[in-house]
Amino acid sequence: MLPPHQSSLPAEPGSVRQAEMSDGLPLPRRLFAVASLGCGSALVIIDGGIANVALPTIARDLGVAPSSVVSIVTVYQVMLVMLLLPFAGLGERIGLKRTYQAGQVIFAVATLLCFFAKSLPFLLIVRAVQAIGAAGVLSVSSALIRQTYPASQLGRGLGINSVIVTSSAAAAPTIGGLVLAVAPWPWVFASSLPFAVISIALGRSLPNPSPRLAHLDLIGAIMCAGMFGLIIGGAESLVHGDSPVVSGAIVAxxxxxxxxxxxxxxxxxxxILPVDLLARPIIALSAVGSLTAFTASMTLLVSTPFRLSAMGFTATQIGACIAPWPLTNMIVAPLSGFLSDRVPAGILGGIGMAVTLVALTLLATMPADPSYFDVAWRMALCGSGFGLYLPPNARLIVGSAPRERAAAAGGLVSTVRLTGQTIGATLAAALLAAGIGAGAVPPLAAAGLALIAGLCSIARLRPSIRSPSITEVRDEVPALRQTR
Structure with missing residues (x-):
């Protein structure tokens, strides 16, 4: 007989698995917890994207080459990917709430240090410390969302968080531009600080499940960080024109x-690496689908400005053309999250990637001299497709994991997202370096990746993957009855 917390049943709507999930926090405490989690997500995402706008100004003020100042962005991304899974393991052992709040405090202190940065090396150290704090926040945020919302509203909660992430990413360049217009560049980094203050102040309302009484596998954590750091760092080095032999050796x-x-x-x-979760076909398929979906979206978003610029669009017009993507995503994602509490993720994900596949094909076959409307409605269609796919996918990963492994599942979701985005940006840079990144090739490559994501989603509808075995149900139901 399996205790309820050791169930291996997936959390699809209507399954036995739902019976052992938490009913969430009571109102109004839940609302304060949601606000705290929302501000935490916003500060991490905004800080990750806001630096792009300030790079030319920082390069000029610090007297460094533009190619060198780009490392301000890459060091943040690489550190995040390296630390998410180790910090998720840490959160399981010292407590989700403690890890989340400590991450925000570290982030806030590092942000204040930006005002003392007079050289690029010092600023890179500060950005690395910011990434450490951000990793503490992102690694356990999905697990805290699972503890905050009732089981029947988990998809809705993840959909709302997806909207916050998307809108924060879309708003980051605008916020950065407005701050630079009235203040020196250190204030660009400080602009996300109010979110940290609000989130920490409201953090008393966060759920605080008991941590696991186990030690952290320090050697495993170091190996995990080193694996991601070497592979991603080597790939980035190759794309930026460093020695192919040295870059290949780093990746190897x-x-x-x-x-x-x-x-x-x-x-x-x-x-630390949740191989126990990835051994479950429903989680493995969801992780692969999420990885390819995020790779596809970033490949398109990085390459599209270069394509539109070659077509004669100004920077302002390019921004306006891309804006329908996040705006549509903000509408569709919460609706998709709401539906994922009632409709299998395999169906929603299959429809979402079918829409995305059509949209990417239409983007690849745009007229040679497109109008704003020609681009905008295609981008809106892309945004709706990804918005329909991603929240149910995240819900299935987080909801299918045992409760004591919720932090590991949340860390997996964030790691897959950031890894996919990093791979997508690297792929777009490689296509640009090859001279084929400003045409129809990137959206076609993204379409191929979207097809893989859609097939992974549809595969989850197979009864052998979606449904628990008869033996699992027979063992599970008596255990659930004993807890009532």
């Missing part, structure tokens, strides 16, 4: 370390 070293790391994690009771 990361892959070799990853092979030993994965072998070490197999069989561990609570692995």
């Amino acid at each position: 070293a990361g892959a070799a370390l990853g092979w030993f790391f994965v072998r070490r994690e197999i069989g561990a009771p609570a692995p």
